[in-house]
Amino acid sequence: MKIKKWILPVIALLIAIPTLVSAQGKPNLHVSWTYTVKPLSDCEFDLIFTATIEKDWHLYSQIPVTDGPLPTVFMFDPSLDYKLVGKTSEPKPIEKEEEVFGPGIIIKYFENKAVFHQKVKALSNKPFKITGAIDGMACSDMQCVNFFPYPIFSFDIPLCSGGATTTATDSFPKFDSVKWQHTQDSIRIRKEDSTRKADSIKNNGQPKNGDANSAGTLKQGGTSVWAAFGGGFIGGLLALITPCVFPMIPMTVSFFTKRAKNRKKGIRDAIIYAFSIVAIYVSLGLLVTLATGNPQTLNQLSANIWFNLIFFAVFVVFGISFLGAFEITLPSAFVNKIDRASDKGGLLGIFFMAFTLSLVSFSCTGPIVGTALVEATKAGITGPLFVMLGFSIALALPFMLFAMFPGWLNSLPKSGGWLNSVKVVMGLLEFALALKFLSNVDLSYHWGIITREVFIAMWIVCFSLIGFYLLGKIKFSHDSDLPHVSVPRTIFAIFTFAFVVYLIPGMWGAPIRMLSGILPPSYYSENIEMFSGGGSVMTTNDSLPEGIDPSHCPLNLNCFHEYDKALAYAKKMNKPLFVDFTGYNCANCRRMEDNVWPDPSVKKQLESDYIVVSLYCDDKEELPDNLKYTTEGGIKIDTWGHKWSQMQIDRYGLNGQPTYVLLDHDEKLLYAPIPYTPDIEEYAKLLKDGVAKFNGIHGK
Numbered sequence: 138m139k140i141k142k143w144i145l146p147v148i149a150l151l152i153a154i155p156t157l158v159s160a161q162g163k164p165n166l167h168v169s170w171t172y173t174v175k176p177l178s179d180c181e182f183d184l185i186f187t188a189t190i191e192k193d194w195h196l197y198s199q200i201p202v203t204d205g206p207l208p209t210v211f212m213f214d215p216s217l218d219y220k221l222v223g224k225t226s227e228p229k230p231i232e233k234e235e236e237v238f239g240p241g242i243i244i245k246y247f248e249n250k251a252v253f254h255q256k257v258k259a260l261s262n263k264p265f266k267i268t269g270a271i272d273g274m275a276c277s278d279m280q281c282v283n284f285f286p287y288p289i290f291s292f293d294i295p296l297c298s299g300g301a302t303t304t305a306t307d308s309f310p311k312f313d314s315v316k317w318q319h320t321q322d323s324i325r326i327r328k329e330d331s332t333r334k335a336d337s338i339k340n341n342g343q344p345k346n347g348d349a350n351s352a353g354t355l356k357q358g359g360t361s362v363w364a365a366f367g368g369g370f371i372g373g374l375l376a377l378i379t380p381c382v383f384p385m386i387p388m389t390v391s392f393f394t395k396r397a398k399n400r401k402k403g404i405r406d407a408i409i410y411a412f413s414i415v416a417i418y419v420s421l422g423l424l425v426t427l428a429t430g431n432p433q434t435l436n437q438l439s440a441n442i443w444f445n446l447i448f449f450a451v452f453v454v455f456g457i458s459f460l461g462a463f464e465i466t467l468p469s470a471f472v473n474k475i476d477r478a479s480d481k482g483g484l485l486g487i488f489f490m491a492f493t494l495s496l497v498s499f500s501c502t503g504p505i506v507g508t509a510l511v512e513a514t515k516a517g518i519t520g521p522l523f524v525m526l527g528f529s530i531a532l533a534l535p536f537m538l539f540a541m542f543p544g545w546l547n548s549l550p551k552s553g554g555w556l557n558s559v560k561v562v563m564g565l566l567e568f569a570l571a572l573k574f575l576s577n578v579d580l581s582y583h584w585g586i587i588t589r590e591v592f593i594a595m596w597i598v599c600f601s602l603i604g605f606y607l608l609g610k611i612k613f614s615h616d617s618d619l620p621h622v623s624v625p626r627t628i629f630a631i632f633t634f635a636f637v638v639y640l641i642p643g644m645w646g647a648p649i650r651m652l653s654g655i656l657p658p659s660y661y662s663e664n665i666e667m668f669s670g671g672g673s674v675m676t677t678n679d680s681l682p683e684g685i686d687p688s689h690c691p692l693n694l695n696c697f698h699e700y701d702k703a704l705a706y707a708k709k710m711n712k713p714l715f716v717d718f719t720g721y722n723c724a725n726c727r728r729m730e731d732n733v734w735p736d737p738s739v740k741k742q743l744e745s746d747y748i749v750v751s752l753y754c755d756d757k758e759e760l761p762d763n764l765k766y767t768t769e770g771g772i773k774i775d776t777w778g779h780k781w782s783q784m785q786i787d788r789y790g791l792n793g794q795p796t797y798v799l800l801d802h803d804e805k806l807l808y809a810p811i812p813y814t815p816d817i818e819e820y821a822k823l824l825k826d827g828v829a830k831f832n833g834i835h836g837k
Contacts (some may be wrong), residue, residue, distance in 0.1 A: 166282055167194040167275040172290045177256070180297040181222065184267065186211070186253040186290065194277050198230040198245035199253075201769050205244045206281065208769065209273035211255065218261035219294065225255040246276075259297035267292040283790060369524035373531025378559050386535050406487055407540030411533035413491035418529035423522055442582065442757070445574040452571030459564025461557075461615040557615050558626075562603055569599040576657055580721035581757045581778070589657045593643045600640070604633040653731035654724030660689050682706050691730040692740060696749040700784070703750035708802045713831040715747035715824075716798040718785045720755040720778075725813045726795040733814070738821040746828045747799075752781035754794055799827035807831055 168190050175183040190196050201208045211225050230245035257267065270287035376382055572587070572595055579587040605611045607630040609619040622630075643649040649656060684702035685695050697703035700716070707714040719726040733739055743749055756778035765775045774780055786792050789810050797811040807827040814820045 167191040168196050170288050174292050180259045184255040184292050188251045194275050195246035202244050205242050207274040213269040218265040219257045219259050222256040222258050227253050264296050265294050365523040366527040369527030370531045373528040404540050408537050409487045410491050411537035413488045414533040415529040418525045442578050445577045449571050449574040452567050456564045456567035459560045461613050565599050565603050577722045581755050589662045597640050600637050604630050650731050654727040696751050707748040712748050714800040715749045717751040718794050718796040720794045723794045733817050736817045742824045754778050754782040801831050
């Protein structure tokens with residue numbers, strides 16, 4: 138019974154973490170609206186918008202703040218039945234510096250409740266409705282949520298005896314009809330799409346691939362957080378077989394079993410020790426989660442030059458450390474202080490023992506934890522939390538299990554030179570992973586240094602070195618003598634050299650689908666002619682329309698990179714427009730281009746039925762001066778990536794890549810925006826449905 142008192146709260150906490158995080162997947166704008174009409178005179182009315190704001194969330198003023206949040210905007214549907222009288226009024230907002238937007242930025246916001254008023258004058262001699270939508274965002278201390286789908290308002294205006302039909306469109310000077318049409322179409326089509334998915338779930342018992350909330354899986358940014366958990370778990374297993382951790386298992390378990398008065402107490406202490414390890418690493422994941430803020434922050438970081446260059450340098454340093462040039466250690470005074478605290482008895486002493494293990498093993502676990510945390514950001518704001526949960530459970534399990542079953546200790550391999558070999562192999566892997574960060578910068582800024590061939594060549598060298606090292610052909614200063622090659626080394630060497638052989642054809646343009654999302658795209662190449670997945674290889678042709686460059690498009694498709702030119706050509710050719718919101722550093726974009734687009738059922742449609750435009754939302758090339766602008770919310774649009782990213786947000790309320798949008802000549806949606814959809818059959822059907830709808834509209 139004593140065990141239950143301390144173990145149940147810990148288990149409940151670990152169970153609650155995924156549950157609490159999963160709740161974030163539910164769509165919630167955190168602001169609810171009610172609408173009422175108050176007559177002011179026979180033909181004048183006060184439209185009252187009442188916003189009820191969740192606790193700890195803010196709704197922002199209509200007054201834009203440079204580099205601040207998106208302001209609240211009331212968009213009225215243009216009508217001849219009424220005109221707006223003055224601007225929408227609002228209560229006095231709270232003015233305060235909010236850290237989430239940066240130091241020195243004073244923002245204006247509302248808490249709990251806010252009431253807005255808009256005076257209108259009726260011009261119709263019959264009852265009518267006033268409709269529109271509300272744009273804006275709500276923020277808490279940790280994240281921000283854009284309004285999408287936009288809240289729709291509708292007011293019933295009664296008969297006005299003094300009204301007379303006249304022209305009133307001048308009272309809507311700031312109305313964006315294109316944006317409004319996109320909003321209406323997107324809301325309508327999303328409702329249709331939701332109905333289709335609901336029917337699919339009802340008939341098949343589970344959502345189809347690509348649904349945002351597939352059964353049993355929480356997705357953020359296109360990557361499952363459970364995949365982040367799995368990646369962290371694998372990282373924890375790797376950390377176990379490092380020289381800093383592996384020898385500690387029998388020593389620590391023996392310590393607990395010997396100092397305990399009975400076996401039951403020894404097991405209890407070892408379990409507390411294991412849960413302390415979990416608590417320490419999960420706390421680290423929580424700190425990273427809070428620091429990253431929200432998915433938009435992560436999206437910006439993935440293409441940020443300094444973020445990528447810093448982590449390139451960090452991974453190189455980690456790699457050199459693993460090869461034995463030096464050890465990355467924490468200050469000895471700090472480690473010794475924690476170690477002395479572990480001498481205390483009771484639960485606190487056991488916790489500090491776990492803390493000591495975390496510190497003294499940092500030279501081995503630090504690079505693995507750092508790698509795992511960087512990769513975890515791809516799973517959204519909760520990725521670091523889940524990856525540390527997986528890492529710590531894998532690291533702590535052996536201490537708990539061997540304490541319960543001490544006889545298993547005899548089956549552990551003896552410590553020896555093989556532990557240092559593990560570190561060397563990890564060091565060479567760190568060099569290979571570091572190259573990805575340098576490649577991210579090279580792609581976004583078009584340096585043309587780390588091309589696909591250079592990337593593959595460097596990976597061939599890294600993995601060849603690993604293979605030769607495993608066979609004993611290369612030796613470092615800290616390595617012990619290798620009189621013979623063991624069976625495990627031989628097996629790992631075979632798989633390593635097989636991977637090298639798999640990489641070699643990529644030097645001449647062959648697809649390497651296993652590494653989709655890691656390698657630079659196939660068109661970022663030094664080869665004049667590139668492998669196109671079995672189809673004909675198209676080259677740049679002077680007769681092609683301005684703006685098309687097949688040599689810079691996936692599969693050598695005749696694609697555009699500027700939206701306006703693509704739209705004009707789509708009208709000329711009387712074909713629908715396929716808008717590909719993508720990114721140079723978008724792993725799922727590469728997976729779609731390498732694994733889904735080459736399929737004949739998809740490629741044929743992209744080549745023949747659509748005009749394709751690929752818009753890179755992380756392109757750092759500067760815009761011409763005449764195209765630069767600042768949004769109403771104070772966001773500076775000065776690169777092509779900013780332009781396409783802002784366009785995606787403004788028109789479709791989405792900020793993730795890949796996103797595929799099917800449009801007709803009037804820029805109306807033919808289908809709801811399509812997210813990452815690795816199911817080839819489903820993706821091909823979506824494209825086919827878009828063409829069918831286009832033909833129905835335009836009579837083809």
